[in-house]
Amino acid sequence: MKWYSVSVDEAIEKLDSNQLSGLPQDVSSARIEKFGLNELSGEEKTPWYMLLFNQLKSPLIIILFIGALLSLYTGHMIDAIAIAVIVLINVLISFVQEINMQKSMDSLNDMSAPTALVRSGGEWCKKLASNIVPGDIVKLDTGSIVPADMRLIEATQLQIDEAALTGESVPSEKDIAAIAEQEVPLGDQLNMAFMGTVVSTGHGIGIVVGTGMDTQMGQIATMLYSAEETKTPMQQRVDALSRILIAAALIIVAAIIGIGIHQGMEWIEIINTGISLTVAAIPEGLVTVVTIVLTLGAKRMVVNKALTRKLASVETLGSSTVICSDKTGTLTQNKMQVLSIYSGGDYFSVTGEGYEPVGKFLDNSDGEVDAQETRSLLHLLKMSAACNDAILVSENGQHSIQGMPTEGALAVVAAKAGITKQSVLDEGSELLKSFPFDSTRKLMSVIAKAADGNYYLVAKGAPDVILKRSVSVFSGDEAQPLTDESAQPALDAMHSFSARALRTLAVAFKQIDESDLGKPQEELESDFTFLGIHGIMDPPRIEVPVAVDECHTAGIRTIMITGDHAGTAEAIAKQIGVKRNESENVITGTELDALSDKELEERVKNTVVFARVTPKHKLRIVKALQSNGEVVAMTGDGVNDAPALRSANIGVAMGITGTDVAKDAADLILLDDNFSTIVKAVREGRRIYDNMRKFIRQALTANVSEVSALLFAFLLMGDDPLLTLAPLMILWVNLVSDGIPALALGVDNEEPGIMQRKPVAGSEGFFADSLASKILLRGLVMGFITYYLFQVALDNGATLAYAQTVAFMTLIFGQIFHIFDARTFTSLFRRSPFSNKYLLVAVAGSLLLSLGLIYSPLGSLVFGTVPLQFKHLLMVFCIAALPTFVLSGLKEVFRLKWV
Numbered sequence: 001m002k003w004y005s006v007s008v009d010e011a012i013e014k015l016d017s018n019q020l021s022g023l024p025q026d027v028s029s030a031r032i033e034k035f036g037l038n039e040l041s042g043e044e045k046t047p048w049y050m051l052l053f054n055q056l057k058s059p060l061i062i063i064l065f066i067g068a069l070l071s072l073y074t075g076h077m078i079d080a081i082a083i084a085v086i087v088l089i090n091v092l093i094s095f096v097q098e099i100n101m102q103k104s105m106d107s108l109n110d111m112s113a114p115t116a117l118v119r120s121g122g123e124w125c126k127k128l129a130s131n132i133v134p135g136d137i138v139k140l141d142t143g144s145i146v147p148a149d150m151r152l153i154e155a156t157q158l159q160i161d162e163a164a165l166t167g168e169s170v171p172s173e174k175d176i177a178a179i180a181e182q183e184v185p186l187g188d189q190l191n192m193a194f195m196g197t198v199v200s201t202g203h204g205i206g207i208v209v210g211t212g213m214d215t216q217m218g219q220i221a222t223m224l225y226s227a228e229e230t231k232t233p234m235q236q237r238v239d240a241l242s243r244i245l246i247a248a249a250l251i252i253v254a255a256i257i258g259i260g261i262h263q264g265m266e267w268i269e270i271i272n273t274g275i276s277l278t279v280a281a282i283p284e285g286l287v288t289v290v291t292i293v294l295t296l297g298a299k300r301m302v303v304n305k306a307l308t309r310k311l312a313s314v315e316t317l318g319s320s321t322v323i324c325s326d327k328t329g330t331l332t333q334n335k336m337q338v339l340s341i342y343s344g345g346d347y348f349s350v351t352g353e354g355y356e357p358v359g360k361f362l363d364n365s366d367g368e369v370d371a372q373e374t375r376s377l378l379h380l381l382k383m384s385a386a387c388n389d390a391i392l393v394s395e396n397g398q399h400s401i402q403g404m405p406t407e408g409a410l411a412v413v414a415a416k417a418g419i420t421k422q423s424v425l426d427e428g429s430e431l432l433k434s435f436p437f438d439s440t441r442k443l444m445s446v447i448a449k450a451a452d453g454n455y456y457l458v459a460k461g462a463p464d465v466i467l468k469r470s471v472s473v474f475s476g477d478e479a480q481p482l483t484d485e486s487a488q489p490a491l492d493a494m495h496s497f498s499a500r501a502l503r504t505l506a507v508a509f510k511q512i513d514e515s516d517l518g519k520p521q522e523e524l525e526s527d528f529t530f531l532g533i534h535g536i537m538d539p540p541r542i543e544v545p546v547a548v549d550e551c552h553t554a555g556i557r558t559i560m561i562t563g564d565h566a567g568t569a570e571a572i573a574k575q576i577g578v579k580r581n582e583s584e585n586v587i588t589g590t591e592l593d594a595l596s597d598k599e600l601e602e603r604v605k606n607t608v609v610f611a612r613v614t615p616k617h618k619l620r621i622v623k624a625l626q627s628n629g630e631v632v633a634m635t636g637d638g639v640n641d642a643p644a645l646r647s648a649n650i651g652v653a654m655g656i657t658g659t660d661v662a663k664d665a666a667d668l669i670l671l672d673d674n675f676s677t678i679v680k681a682v683r684e685g686r687r688i689y690d691n692m693r694k695f696i697r698q699a700l701t702a703n704v705s706e707v708s709a710l711l712f713a714f715l716l717m718g719d720d721p722l723l724t725l726a727p728l729m730i731l732w733v734n735l736v737s738d739g740i741p742a743l744a745l746g747v748d749n750e751e752p753g754i755m756q757r758k759p760v761a762g763s764e765g766f767f768a769d770s771l772a773s774k775i776l777l778r779g780l781v782m783g784f785i786t787y788y789l790f791q792v793a794l795d796n797g798a799t800l801a802y803a804q805t806v807a808f809m810t811l812i813f814g815q816i817f818h819i820f821d822a823r824t825f826t827s828l829f830r831r832s833p834f835s836n837k838y839l840l841v842a843v844a845g846s847l848l849l850s851l852g853l854i855y856s857p858l859g860s861l862v863f864g865t866v867p868l869q870f871k872h873l874l875m876v877f878c879i880a881a882l883p884t885f886v887l888s889g890l891k892e893v894f895r896l897k898w899v
Contacts, residue, residue: 003151003209004179004189011151011207017135019153019207022119031133038132038148038211040221052095116147132208140193140204149215150193150206152176157202157438159404160193162186163328164638164659165216166563166614170336170405170503171200173439185589185612186216187563196639201404220615223643224665237766238290241696245283252707259714263721283699283734293695293746297688304680305671307655313667315692316650318685320556320633321759322625323678324618324648327562327569329657330635330675331576332538336405338413339539340502342493343532344376345475350413353542355399357392357415371417375477378417380532383507385414385421386431387446387458392420406503409536410460427451435521437461445525447517455512457524463494463506463533470508470530479529493533501571502535537568540576547676548577555758556682557630559608561618563640566611579608589613592620600624618644631759635670635678636662652678687750689760690825694745696766697775698822702738702815704779705786706730709807712787722800724790728863729808737812737850741819744839748823769825773898781883782814789876805854805865806876812850813880816843821884828888 003011017023023031056062065087072080118127119137129147132138138150146160152174159171166172166187176191186194193206195215212218260270294315298308308314328334335355341348348369352359361369361377371377390403390411401408414420425431428451437444443461450456459466472479473486480486490506497504508528516524548558558578562569570586573579579586585607592610595603597620604624610617618634622644625632634641634648637658642665645651653666654673663669670677709724725733760768767775786807793803821828823836834840853859855867868876891899 001209002182002184003149004184004192005182006151007178008151008153008176011209012153015135015207015209017137017207019137019205020119021122022137023133023135025120028120028131028133028136031135032131035133035214036212037130039130040218041213052091056091116144117141132211134208134211136208138206138208140199140206142199142201142203144199146193146195146197146199148195148208149210151209152191152193152204152206154205155191155202156204157436158204159200159202160197161200162194162197165194165197165640166638168328168563174202174204175439183590183593185563186614187612217639220639220642220661223615223619224646224661240765252711255711256714283696283703289695289699289739289743289746290692292743293688293691296746297684301668301681301684302671304684305674305677306681306684307669307671308667309663309669310667313650315685315688316631316667317633317678317682318687318689319631319760320650320682320685322557322559322630322632323551323682324559324561324621324625324632324634324644325675325678326635326637326641326654327560327564327572328538329637329654329673330670331544331560331578332540332572334538334657334673335401336409336503336536336538338409338534338536340497340500340535341377341380341413341532342490342497342535343380343474344374344477345489346376347493348377350416352412352416355392355401355408355412357399357412359413359416361417371419376474376532378419379474379509380507381414381417381419382424383458383509383531384410384460384534385419386424386429386448387444387460387507388414388421389434389436389444405538406505406536410505410534413534432517435525441465441525443525445521447512447524455514455517456509457512458507458509459525459528460505460507463490463504466506466508466528467491467530469526470528472528473530474532482530490530490533497533497535498567500535500537501565501568502537505534505536507531507534537571540572541674541676543674543676545576547679550679550755551682552577552580554682554755557608559610559621561610561613561621561634563613564611566609569609569611573609584608586611589617592617597624597627601627604628615640615643619647622648629761633678635675636666637673638662641665683750683755686754686760687748688746690751690754691746691748693766693771694748694822695742697771698742698745698815698819699734699738700775701779701782701818701822702733702811704775705782705811705814706733708780708783709786709790709811712784713790716787717791722794722803724787724804724807725811726804726864729804729865732850732853732863733808733811733815737846738815738819740846741816741839741842744836744842745819745823747838748836751825770898777899778818778883778887781887782811782818782880785814785879785883786810789879793872799866801864801866802868805868806872808865809850809854809868809873809876810880812847813877814883816847817881817884819843821888827892828884829892 006014012019056065068080068084068087114129115126116129116132117124117139118132119125119139120127124139132148138147140146140158152158153176155174155176158174160174161171162168168187172187172190174190174193179189179191193204195217210218213222257270297314301308301314325331333354337352337354338350341350341361347364349362349366350359351362361371363369369377371381388407388411390401390407392408392411392415393400393402401411411421430449431446432449433447435445441461442465443459445457445459447455447457459469467487467490470482473482473490475486475489494504508530510528512524551558560569560573560578566586566588570579573586583606585603586609587603587607589610589612592600592613600620601624604621605628610621613621618636618641622632622634626649632648633650633652634644635652635654636642636645637654639659639661641653642661645653645662645665650668651666652668652670653662655663655669655671656673658669658673668681706725713724714721789810790803790807793806794800798806819839820833823839824831853863854865859865887899890896
């Protein structure tokens, strides 16, 4: 039912209620049975034990778990324990994250009013908001939380802050007139009040038309829980990598079983060898390192004012191709300011930021003007301060406004000239009477007694209304009769300000006699002298244009999605560089409703502003972008943003102005509500992705080396092959000697030009840009050298333990050299090895631990290592360096991408 289109009497009749007496108790009870309690209900929460079980579904976790069981079955207890600990750590981290995600519905319920004033038996009574039913007559006062969706039946200077629902920065002025249009955006339904919004000023009475899940808030709750959470690009890539590793492990095990059966090996030997190869093929530390690297990245983001709620999302921003940003408070300051003034026939621009009463008045040539010495401007500012209910407050050096944002803007601009309401009164003026603003008159006025004993009526309101009630206009330093000719400059100023999407307030006055004080306002509010016009806007944040331009250079589209009017949104978009040319589209919510999903997918490719949108629209926009293959980052602060935040590839909520619902639905929270912080997070996300690829290159090269070293033995040693490396040696390489230095890659500095390249395609895997060939080539070469030195040791009469120790150290030294090549996308010779101090410490620590392993009794007991002669250790060190330096040299000389 479109309740905004019906009259007050029709609404009361349809709901079978009575404006004067309300609903009888028996009817109210019957309707609770019919419609249910006025509460938001969501999907049944997943039990904690199911959340825990769900963490075990990762392919990599599954194969690690199987590896632990096989190790336990064959008596490899230490292997089994080490792998089980890795699995447990990662499962617990993911489990805690899932538990934290179950707060969204609780936050939505917290926004509902606990009690409300409801008419019953002709009297106003307090009633639990949960017991309100359709047809109840509810009273709204300043500060009230609207308890349900209502059709207003009375409205006295009623203004409701609907920012959390519509995204508009200015409270909505309400009235009771029916709206004839069939399709009206939520923000334009002026005769409606919605659950969870807050009464800013005035009073009203409404009849409840929707409760619980039938409210606008309920629709958001439904969308929030039906919205699919998409996997992050990192999760998709790790899943793909897991499948590749599983396939590789199965192929290797199958090959070993085939070779073993062909050579007549015992089954226990085949199983032991299979386990060794499985351990070698799977980078056991991958899941742990991914978690640790993402955690370190999350900590770096906090320093840059971005708090991560989901570790997997840390990297996602680096892959984002589109940022859908809310306007108010993110791209703009969320502080209404007077930017331009028309007074006395002249234009003035005003500088300054926020509510700080510091700024300059500039003329058309940008020359500074002394407001105290410019008569028309001085009059305008003084009367703007006097005819004003807003107060500029300073606390601990921070300035804020108490009152309406537009009135606050006038108080601030007057304060920039050293004028306040109090200073006007201190000059000897006295405010005698006030006629508050209402939406019918579109103005407010005050009567003041000046220090000279004269009486004045000062009015402030819509410029067209003020001008129509004026008989003269200030031009220069004096008033002139209002004619078509003298009025034209003021009309031109109105059009000029409107073209710039500035909100406008005009100020006028007239002198009255003491005998006029008793006259009604209708008679007094006429025959004004028109003083001038304020052009007001919530201006862009100073740093936003630079951040938007950086996104453009990085190949990331910025789309503004707002509940504000199209003209205002487009003007801001042009100022900050979101709209860069006239061919780019601006689409309103009404226009969007007329588009099919397929049409929207096409239109969204060249649309930079969506204005006057609803929560459902935001969700459709995100889905359309994702259908085009975009990786979407969506910002928001209101309840209306929550479904889209949850469905986006990464949801970004505002930490200062954001509602709890938005924060709970988001992946990332901006602690300063600043768009430029998102760009810093994009840079960090790209660095993390690069570092993840560096780690994967290092880890998988080690795994290929281990596997190939074992396979070369099986293929080249005849009917009685020996294990080149013992299973625990392989585990040591994966987790310690290679794992610790590889972890230091996670904190590596960013690559040059990181924000000058296009985003990584969502379909692009970790092995793009010839990474797979580099891993295989280097891994096979190092694996062969490891096997070769193992065979040489055996040929020279060494024991199996000594030969395995030689192979063990060959692999360790080879990986240590390789890690300095893995940390760059150019060449080992083009990046200083000393630029990552953490890597140097990790390499030194890894070498000391590994050397301690072969020269200590504990290493001999647990790992089966033996001390190597120094000459053999030195030989191994030198030969292990050859693959990295030779292959890097070939790449440098011949510019071969695949080497």
